[in-house]
């Protein structure tokens with residue numbers, strides 16, 4: 186099979202991590218693809234990417250400022266889309282309609298309607314739509330999923346996740362020195378950190394407990410600190426800084442997930458999952474270093490859990506999670522392997538004509554959880570997840586959909 190031809194759309198911060206992933210694959214001899222084109226309006230960004238790629242692939246890379254021109258001129262198998270959220274759907278749908286498979290950074294779409302259009306486009310054009318979600322590919326989440334599903338903590342009952350901090354932001358600062366970005370604007374970001382970052386954790390919750398039934402939440406923007414526009418003038422941020430949510434899963438699990446970056450003083454960051462026999466604790470929001478505590482006082486640390494997971498799990502499953510050509514010793518993983526695994530999965534999905542581990546529908550379901558927080562807070566009631574996914578409840582998202590004609 187000839188090499189797969191890939192392009193980047195968006196060559197900013199996170200695309201750099203994807204780029205390192207592709208470069209790492211080539212360095213390890215997994216040279217089944219080339220990055221043949223780059224699209225980003227900022228020339229310094231494409232120049233940086235082209236320079237890094239020239240070290241590992243002896244081909245000319247075509248540079249574009251306009252991704253639509255690139256799609257017209259290049260014969261591509263896949264595109265890696267790492268743009269601001271409000272562009273995800275337009276870029277992805279343009280790719281899919283041009284017959285190009287797409288991997289899109291999370292959250293899949295800026296609204297539920299945008300995400301649904303992307304999923305429909307992939308189906309109608311019979312192309313792969315992958316969501317770039319690296320967190321569940323880490324060892325910690327793999328171990329926690331195994332521990333929960335194999336009954337090690339008994340019947341799952343409840344979870345508590347708290348990420349509260351912000352003590353390093355002086356409350357007397359009324360205008361930040363930082364220039365505002367698309368992230369601090371509801372129309373371009375969709376929402377703030379609980380959507381942007383929280384979608385990773387939402388994906389984990391679905392991975393651990395299955396589908397969500399309903400959500401009740403309050404989101405707030407407590408801080409009135411402004412940012413600067415390009416001319417240095419103060420401008421408001423229009424996204425939340427705090428979210429307090431209660432979630433009910435279809436399997437009966439209940440839990441709370443609280444986030445704030447304007448909680449000065451004492452910081453808290455932990456997640457704990459309780460079952461009828463014990464609990465799994467992680468000292469950050471993502472359970473990267475899980476510990477097991479059972480009712481009888483037994484505790485197991487992360488290394489013990491990893492080795493039990495590896496010996497109890499079918500070898501084919503471990504090799505699917507951690508392909509031996511990349512990670513022959515999964516007990517000792519390091520570096521940004523989640524991103525390497527996600528781009529490798531995308532390339533192999535194209536080569537093998539199969540779905541990636543996380544497709545557009547997975548991305549849509551994950552973003553529906555934080556989006557439900559905003560909808561619940563807007564209407565002041567608990568919301569059913571099916572009403573968020575179907576778009577029946579969308580008061581929070583309406584102005585975003587109107588702005589971008591979604």
Ligand SMILES: NC(=O)c1ccc[n+]([C@@H]2O[C@H](COP(=O)([O-])OP(=O)(O)OC[C@H]3O[C@@H](n4cnc5c(N)ncnc54)[C@H](O)[C@@H]3O)[C@@H](O)[C@H]2O)c1
Nearest residue numbers: 194195196197198199200224225226227267268269290291
């Ligand atoms: N998975 C993770 O851990 C993680 C971490 C950070 C960001 N992200 C996600 O990655 C995506 C990008 O975030 P970022 O932090 O890299 O943002 P960024 O602002 O650093 O990069 C965005 C890039 O898109 C480019 N761009 C803007 N308009 C474009 C257009 N019309 N065509 C092509 N390129 C265009 C910009 O010039 C910039 O280079 C977002 O979806 C974000 O949520 C994921």
